[in-house]
Amino acid sequence: MREPKMCQIVCKATISDKQAKELKEKIEDEYRVNMILDNLPLVVPIARPDRDDVVFQGGYHVGVKGQYAGSKDEKYFIHNHLIFLVKYHKDENSDLSRIVGFEVKPFSVKHQFEEKWNDANTRLSTCHPHANKIVINSYTPQEVEAGKDIIFTYDVGFEESDIKWASRWDTYLLMTDDQIHWFSIVNSLMIVLFLSGMVAMIMLRTLYRDISRYNQLETEEEAQEETGWKLVHGDVFRPPTNSDLLCVYVGTGVQFFGMLLVTMMFAVLGFLSPSNRGGLMTAMLLIWVLMGLFAGYASSRLYKMFKGSEWKSITLKTAFLFPGIAFGIFFVLNALIWGEKSSGAVPFSTMFALVLLWFGISVPLVFVGSYLGFKKPAIEAPVKTNKIPRQVPEQAWYMNPAFTILIGGILPFGAVFIELFFILTSIWLHQFYYIFGFLFLVFIILIITCAEIAIVLCYFQLCSEDYMWWWRSYLTSGSSAIYLFLYAGFYFFTKLQITKLVSGILFFGYMLLASFSFFVLTGTIGFCACLWFTRLIYSSVKID
Template identity: 85%
Template sequence: MEISRSLRSFSWIATVLVLLSIMAPPASCFYLPGVAPADFQKRDPLSVKANKLTSIKTQLPYSYYSLPYCKPDKIVDSAENLGEVLRGDRIENSPYVFQMREAQMCQIVCKIPINEKEAKELKEKIEDEYRVNMILDNLPLVVPFKRSDQEGVVYQHGFHVGVKGQYAGSKEEKYFINNHLSFLVKFHKDPETDLARIVGFEVKPFSVKHEFEGEWNGNKTRLTTCDPHSKRLVTNSDTPHEVVANKDIIFTFDVDFEESDIKWASRWDTYLLMTDDQIHWFSIVNSLMIVLFLSGMVAMIMLRTLYRDISKYNQLETQEEAQEETGWKLVHGDVFRPPIYSDLLCVYVGSGVQLFCMVLVTMIFALLGFLSPSNRGGLMTAMVLLWVFMGLFAGYASSRLYKMFKGTEWKNVTLKTAVMFPGVISGIFFVLNALIWGEKSSGALPFTTMFALVLLWFGISVPLVFAGSYIGFKKPAMEDPVKTNKIPRQIPEQAWYMNPVFSILIGGILPFGAVFIELFFILTSIWLHQFYYIFGFLFLVFVILIITCAEITIVLCYFQLCSEDYLWWWRSYLTAGSSALYLFLYATFYFFTKLEITKLVSGILYFGYMLIASYAFFVLTGTIGFFACFWFTRLIYSSVKID
């Protein structure tokens, strides 16, 4: 009955939190602390910032000025947080500067001669479909276009470096650079004052083979292909500019301003609604209904079966009846016997607690709007810092479990807890970073950032793990509900369906089924460069993941104990943790069906990062399953009479 009340209470609390999070306004509607909207008067200067070059085909970002683009008199790097550096952002000023609410037509930026090396780099970037990302007033640049399969306008992040195709009847494919940018800045005007706020930043790129009269005179040169006094932005856009070595490229731009009814607080909604919400809603609701139905069935069966077992065991009166009993009560003298490799289990449980606390707090901050996409790099920064400070809970959890196993070398276990999991992640990440550095990509971490990460790890996280371990080890050890026999009981031969490997693999299917639909959107946001913003749904899926991991582990643990197999410690961890295997297999399926990656280095990067994600998912789900089974076994064996 206590189990039933606990489950019902938890379900009610989770349901209320989820409904509030889903019904809450988007994260973009919240003002970030210390970030105020910028008010612009008429003719205030607007400076466009250049960000990295990105491609969904290579997943390797590059600096904007790695290509022969026009440069300002002095290149100034913007201050970037840890998350932006980890994402490969490189934000710098650009020569695109214009006045607020002052339209400009056919403005010359510069003329650049292209040598053979630069022409080759341009062709490679065009071949790999690289996009140029720019920022104005913290808004990313988007390209509007219509799709035939749906109404309205959708947006693409950044504009392509150029296009590849045939021209003028030639069968040979050529490369054309987008050297003319037609900007559109949308603003919302205050009805009482003359102040305005930028709410949209769009562009239409063109490839134009510019021609001019007389000698080149910088910005004052008169172009015959562009009329600055006409509303027609490009008068000769039918002649694209081919990328050819030892020929000049003239870069130009237009800018127009349009008043919009969109308010500043809602300006990110356009960027966040780039996916088909109907499919997202239907998929999430469908997954939620299936998982909740299965969870309800499992919970009901478990509660009825356990209540019957406990009542039967407590009503046994005679010695003959006690000798004839079967089931999980028979192994009460061995069920709390410390497992093999108990030190390693403590280490993984501690790391899982640290990861769980980090994920939980990160999601809470995201629900409150502090980690919206408008705060670039905020999510990554929060995850790294929270991981560091949650080391206190990792040390506490591992030491408490280790002391229950009657261990004495707590310092050794604490050091492994502080180093093992992040060490594996760091090792894989270091190899991937070396590959990125070899490709001369801006995604490679600078030495100073790597030093800062190591300093956070060994300067803050490791001491906190030791502090938590010291506190946990000083507390009295948890007492087992029943005594453990000195001689281990022989485990009878098990049925084929209770084979450890089979039951572990079966146990991971349900937790993976709870998240695989949302996983599709997460992978899309990461590898196809789209924003992920529905943190309410993500929190809902996380709650479902916790429930399903706990329930499937408890059910399989109960069947295992009923079969008189008391080696449940590691199996409970691996049962829920095996869902990480299905996650990696799904990532492999996603790679071959949704992505167009062809380069070896890009493929290694994808599978390397997905291996890190799967490993973290294994530690997280395994810890959830372990604690659920740990609580379950202590509860049932403390509820029966043991002679």
């Protein structure tokens, strides 16, 4: 610490034909080398003359491709000499220092050595350990050639910094521009205001007409127009087909909602520090497991409302359906990574720990929640259900279920897609994403948008005397997951240069899992909003 080193030799490596080919591929694909010092990632400072400041790039490139010394052919040069700069903050009361920055400048140098090779003690003619200049005189870059030796060297310099240890991550977290995030928020708020206006209009019109009816002031024409949703009062709370599956999805959605809400609150308050690698994922998994209690409770409450009696079967489905699908996809993708002998593969011990969490904590909690939910009295419908179902009249083309469901997903996706770009970039291009304040705002906007679009379309559906709203309300806002997956495909082909089949399968496998999770979350929000809305409007109606 605080002892500069010049021209330190790491090793001399002879490059084989295969290694030369691989190195050239890595340089062509702009691969970067990442390092960590005291839990700080390595950055390369890049000066921006247009803005008179410095930006930082995570990791340094393996090498560069270009022409040298008048040669017309492009050649591959490897970065084999690294100049590290370690920034430290000195404690005022003691002589102790803490590392607050880790930068590097990479060079390609064709090293020459005097006399014979003697490992780290070899004297290099291209580099002098006691000179002020790091690389003496002009030098030739090190070309990647099969059968040739490459000598790897480094320098370490230390620089005192005013940056406090507590704020050493600010450089990394300020790599992104806040302006675009504010644009995202404003864009989303415009959608919310538009939808809120529509919901307010529907509510006021509905309530106003009810009052008019009670006071016997309506005209014949108004009476005819308003009968739509009131006509189906005897069927609107009739249990849907596949009601068991709906209960399971709603329970899982509640579990997701709880997990995201708690995780984001912890993140916004600063508990999930970027220095704790994997802390965010660990927190999400643990909170997901604990939220099993609410999943069981929500699914059994809804199941009892649908007059179901087999609470154990609904509990088993809630505990195993979504986690089973997720674990299946994850296991297949992990097996592919294992097959590629990648260090990114999740070890068997971690997989076993995940299964243990699922069976040992999540499943019992779902059962506890289900038992508590089923012990409660059933949720009573505000109006009685007729014994014989009413026939649904022929619907206009724009009220076709497929059309309204697909239209309903556009606005929730539109509210989050700008922020989604940054999330995808942080996951797939290894950039830092720790702007949780923005993310929390976008999450709130997503909840409001999903709820409002589901209510608006549910109201139009009931006005058309179509009372089968249960599944449609779930699918209306849930269809935003389709657009999420399509956007992921667009991102893959426009932003990522992935050529290997396994890498492509990994991307689409994980994005399919993310889209399915998004479907469950947004669908549940839309369904719960519609359930509240229908109960509210039908409880205010006098039925003769």
